Amino acid sequence: MTAAAIEVAGLRKSFGSQTVLDGVDLRVERGSVFALLGPNGAGKTTFITILATLVEADGGTAVVCGHDVRHDREGVKRSISVTGQSAAVDEVLTAEENLRMMARLAGYPPARAKARTRELLDRFDLRDAARKRVKTFSGGMRRRLDLALSLVSTPPVIFLDEPTTGLDTRSRQTLWAIIRELAAAGTTILLTTQYLEEADQLADRIAVLDHGTIVAEGTAAELKARVGGEVVELRNARDELVREVPTDGSVDALRDAIDGLDVLGVRGASIAIRKPSMDDVFLALTGDSAPAPSAPPASIQKEAVR
Numbered sequence: 001m002t003a004a005a006i007e008v009a010g011l012r013k014s015f016g017s018q019t020v021l022d023g024v025d026l027r028v029e030r031g032s033v034f035a036l037l038g039p040n041g042a043g044k045t046t047f048i049t050i051l052a053t054l055v056e057a058d059g060g061t062a063v064v065c066g067h068d069v070r071h072d073r074e075g076v077k078r079s080i081s082v083t084g085q086s087a088a089v090d091e092v093l094t095a096e097e098n099l100r101m102m103a104r105l106a107g108y109p110p111a112r113a114k115a116r117t118r119e120l121l122d123r124f125d126l127r128d129a130a131r132k133r134v135k136t137f138s139g140g141m142r143r144r145l146d147l148a149l150s151l152v153s154t155p156p157v158i159f160l161d162e163p164t165t166g167l168d169t170r171s172r173q174t175l176w177a178i179i180r181e182l183a184a185a186g187t188t189i190l191l192t193t194q195y196l197e198e199a200d201q202l203a204d205r206i207a208v209l210d211h212g213t214i215v216a217e218g219t220a221a222e223l224k225a226r227v228g229g230e231v232v233e234l235r236n237a238r239d240e241l242v243r244e245v246p247t248d249g250s251v252d253a254l255r256d257a258i259d260g261l262d263v264l265g266v267r268g269a270s271i272a273i274r275k276p277s278m279d280d281v282f283l284a285l286t287g288d289s290a291p292a293p294s295a296p297p298a299s300i301q302k303e304a305v306r
């Protein structure tokens with residue numbers, strides 16, 4: 001028995017000649033939110049589907065809530081809920097009917113199934129759509145229903161594969177709040193995301209998957225620290241960036257960086273100290289540009305980062 005909710009060692013998976021997971025090691029503590037970040041095609045969905053016992057690994061071990069994904073699939077399935085890109089939504093039924101059916105399947109007695117359904121319709125802003133058939137839903141409505149369905153019952157571990165993709169800002173905020181509440185109540189959440197900001201805001205720990213292995217793992221602060229502690233910026237009178245110097249964040253390093261700046265040579269010079277962004281981290285670790293289209297551009301000088 002392990003204390004961690006999820007423990008993965010040396011996990012491998014290939015599709016034909018393509019190696020997708022090349023020895024992934026990961027540990028997720030109970031009651032934590034863990035974000036798996038990686039560029040398109042990095043293997044995030046493959047990883048989740050293996051943990052959810054939907055796909056078999058070629059090698060390595062994965063244990064979820066003490067159940068081995070290879071030898072105890074039923075035990076794993078009882079411990080998890082998974083939201084995927086393909087939903088178990090019945091198109092002909094209404095949102096309300098789908099939710100109530102799921103609640104009954106999860107073992108709720110009728111009155112509690114009804115109450116839970118109403119609660120989820122409210123939370124995911126689906127009240128007006130409750131009596132409409134799912135086949136008439138917009139993409140965003142479908143997405144919200146899919147999420148609501150996966151949260152009808154709350155098993156110890158929830159996998160969310162890109163849960164906020166396709167959601168508007170308000171629905172995203174709602175989902176973040178729900179994820180935080182679930183974690184506070186002891187649920188373990190493993191999510192994948194394309195949004196660096198999301199990982200930064202939500203996750204207790206973050207792992208970056210690239211070329212089949214975890215290239216970095218830690219808290220958002222630790223990952224940022226790997227890129228450099230604080231960045232000293234020198235700006236001119238027009239607030240234009242003249243120079244920036246990454247440091248390890250220590251007082252000595254900051255003092256040296258500031259001393260090294262040619263402050264007198266710049267009219268109206270001002271100095272600011274900032275932390276590296278998650279985008280800086282991603283760029284430094286994977287050599288790729290950030291996966292999120294909305295992510296702000298990296299602004300640390302790259303040669304100084306490594």
Ligand SMILES: Nc1ncnc2c1ncn2[C@@H]1O[C@H](COP(=O)(O)OP(=O)(O)OP(=O)(O)O)[C@@H](O)[C@H]1O
Binds near residue numbers: 039
């Ligand atoms: N069933 C499959 N058969 C063949 N190749 C597959 C299969 N599933 C995934 N792949 C390949 O494995 C690689 C990883 O895919 P995966 O969906 O796990 O990536 P991802 O990190 O989830 O990407 P995205 O960010 O686009 O969702 C891709 O190159 C994909 O084409």
Ligand SMILES: [Mg+2]
Binds near residue numbers: 045046161
């Ligand atoms: Mg994916």
